Amino acid sequence: MTRNAGAPSALAVETSGVTVMIGDLPILREITFQVPRGQLLAIMGGNGSGKTTLVRTLLGLQPYQRGKVSLLGTELGRFRDWSRIGYVPQHGESAIRQATVAEVVASGRLAKRRPFMPASRDDRRAVARALERVDLTDRARSPFSELSGGQQQRALIARALTGDSDLMVLDEPLAGVDLGTQDSLANLIAELNLAGLTALVVLHELGPFAGLLNRAIVLREGRIIADGAPPPSMTTVTRPPID
Amino acid sequence: MELFTLPFMQRALLAAVLAGLIGPAIGTYIVQRRMSLLGDGLGHVAIAGVGLAIATGTAPLPVAVLVCIVGAIAVELLRQTGKASGDVGLAILFYGGLAAGVLLAGLAGQGAGTLSQYLFGSLLTVAEIDLWVILGLAIVVLVPTIGLSPQLFAVSSDERYARTLGLPVRAYNLLIVVLAAITVTVSMRTVGLLLVSALMVVPVAAANNLLIGFRPALFGAMGLGVVAAVSGVIGSYYGNTAPGSLIVLIAIGLFALSTPLARIVRRRVTPEFEVIDPEPLPHQTEDHTGHTGHVHGPGCGHLAVRHGDHTDYVHDGHRHAPHGDHYDEH
Numbered sequence: 001m002t003r004n005a006g007a008p009s010a011l012a013v014e015t016s017g018v019t020v021m022i023g024d025l026p027i028l029r030e031i032t033f034q035v036p037r038g039q040l041l042a043i044m045g046g047n048g049s050g051k052t053t054l055v056r057t058l059l060g061l062q063p064y065q066r067g068k069v070s071l072l073g074t075e076l077g078r079f080r081d082w083s084r085i086g087y088v089p090q091h092g093e094s095a096i097r098q099a100t101v102a103e104v105v106a107s108g109r110l111a112k113r114r115p116f117m118p119a120s121r122d123d124r125r126a127v128a129r130a131l132e133r134v135d136l137t138d139r140a141r142s143p144f145s146e147l148s149g150g151q152q153q154r155a156l157i158a159r160a161l162t163g164d165s166d167l168m169v170l171d172e173p174l175a176g177v178d179l180g181t182q183d184s185l186a187n188l189i190a191e192l193n194l195a196g197l198t199a200l201v202v203l204h205e206l207g208p209f210a211g212l213l214n215r216a217i218v219l220r221e222g223r224i225i226a227d228g229a230p231p232p233s234m235t236t237v238t239r240p241p242i243d
Numbered sequence: 244m245e246l247f248t249l250p251f252m253q254r255a256l257l258a259a260v261l262a263g264l265i266g267p268a269i270g271t272y273i274v275q276r277r278m279s280l281l282g283d284g285l286g287h288v289a290i291a292g293v294g295l296a297i298a299t300g301t302a303p304l305p306v307a308v309l310v311c312i313v314g315a316i317a318v319e320l321l322r323q324t325g326k327a328s329g330d331v332g333l334a335i336l337f338y339g340g341l342a343a344g345v346l347l348a349g350l351a352g353q354g355a356g357t358l359s360q361y362l363f364g365s366l367l368t369v370a371e372i373d374l375w376v377i378l379g380l381a382i383v384v385l386v387p388t389i390g391l392s393p394q395l396f397a398v399s400s401d402e403r404y405a406r407t408l409g410l411p412v413r414a415y416n417l418l419i420v421v422l423a424a425i426t427v428t429v430s431m432r433t434v435g436l437l438l439v440s441a442l443m444v445v446p447v448a449a450a451n452n453l454l455i456g457f458r459p460a461l462f463g464a465m466g467l468g469v470v471a472a473v474s475g476v477i478g479s480y481y482g483n484t485a486p487g488s489l490i491v492l493i494a495i496g497l498f499a500l501s502t503p504l505a506r507i508v509r510r511r512v513t514p515e516f517e518v519i520d521p522e523p524l525p526h527q528t529e530d531h532t533g534h535t536g537h538v539h540g541p542g543c544g545h546l547a548v549r550h551g552d553h554t555d556y557v558h559d560g561h562r563h564a565p566h567g568d569h570y571d572e573h
Binding site for chain 2: 056059060061080082083085087089093094095096097098099100103106107108110111113115116119141142143163
């Protein structure tokens with residue numbers, strides 16, 4: 001994996017006092033946290049807690065009114081090295097209708113490609129490697145829309161891997177996929193993290209990520225209400241045995 | 244074949260080839276953005292340009308191109324700033340264009356008859372100077388729609404994701420609508436301003452049915468666009484009709500054919516379904532007599548299911564795989 005030659009920052013993400021207003025409504029209030037490189041971090045919270053707004057703010061998709069955001073040591077306004085960020089949007093957000101899996105995955109490489117230039121051998125190699133990494137090589141020429149929900153999610157992860165990312169941001173990657181597939185997706189993300197990728201995962205609940213995460217940040221009404229090591233599982237209810 | 248020796252038909256056919264190429268080329272991105280009616284709206288705006296040219300006594304094509312580009316940029320800026328909600332702003336712009344065109348032409352002493360050659364196309368109106376303008380503008384449309392196809396595909400399928408790639412999303416979106424505006428006005432001599440949108444959408448829909456992949460469908464749509472435009476122009480020469488109507492009906496005919504054709508073409512390349520976690524199955528060797536003269540294989544017409552190290556085929560309520568001289572029931 002190629003790394004940027006500049007002095008690497010030890011922090012993948014840094015925010016301080018970030019406040020986002022939509023109209024008069026505060027969606028995020030004074031969000032401050034740091035993500036050291038190599039962490040597998042979950043951002044959790046209920047519906048409307050501000051999780052998705054937070055990741056969109058980190059990615060420069062949502063303007064913020066106050067505070068500071070830095071990605072890989074560079075202030076967001078000056079950040080240009082987008083090939084080092086891999087974004088996996090929420091399932092069903094894209095209107096990908098006609099493309100093959102390989103074409104979808106190849107579009108992740110555009111941060112590195114120049115306009116009007118055909119894909120280089122490196123580009124094609126990166127796409128093949130990413131497809132292999134998520135075990136979709138044999139579906140490369142299938143229409144993306146005909147894959148199952150879990151396979152589509154894996155293809156979108158492959159797309160985010162093509163740019164040699166240092167930081168991957170995944171917005172609810174387990175939404176809309178069955179339990180068995182949730183396990184394999186969580187394991188895939190944990191494997192990528194073990195290989196050196198910093199991963200920031202928006203989750204509704206821990207599910208199969210229980211035991212895999214280094215850390216969880218919990219949001220409620222736009223504020224961080226908990227930040228630390230997650231409990232082994234927040235969803236399992238232990239019943240007393242019936243005899 | 245005398246029509247190929249007539250200079251006005253040669254010009255009309257060349258203009259048709261170009262319109263057939265560029266309509267679907269930009270239409271591919273418009274359809275991907277789910278804005279299939281944008282071309283129709285821009286056609287209405289271009290009518291104002293034609294009216295203005297008639298009123299001022301200037302050449303219609305360059306004036307219509309300029310007016311349509313200004314209209315297209317206005318539409319896109321309204322969309323980007325979120326002010327086009329409810330489509331009311333768009334409707335005002337589009338119908339304002341049509342009304343202004345008719346009014347300006349009327350003030351210049353010309354009726355709807357003069358305008359109609361621009362609304363539905365006309366074989367006689369492609370002047371030699373027009374052909375050069377059309378050729379130049381067609382190149383302006385084709386170079387980015389083909390050369391920037393990965394970028395424009397990313398922007399039209401998911402703007403937000405494209406932004407995280409560092410792509411200049413606003414500029415690309417403006418480029419798409421400006422190229423659409425040029426396409427609409429370039430095609431007004433052939434298909435006409437009221438029907439041009441069909442040439443941007445229908446061949447794309449047909450190619451999407453027939454071909455797998457964004458780039459194959461892009462080139463396939465351009466091919467179908469040329470077939471429809473050229474055969475429409477030739478047919479209208481013999482039928483003495485406005486070419487636009489025939490071009491659009493032929494394109495719709497191609498689309499209607501594409502659905503049953505797609506079943507045949509796609510069946511050959513239909514990827515197998517995959518059993519992600521196949522349950523262990525007992526090895527059954529039932530005698531199966533329903534296969535006289537039929538061997539399962541890719542494209543045999545039965546649903547193929549990847550199952551561990553082999554492929555099963557589903558038919559008549561069961562799933563099985565050939566194994567030696569018998570079938571294993573799964």
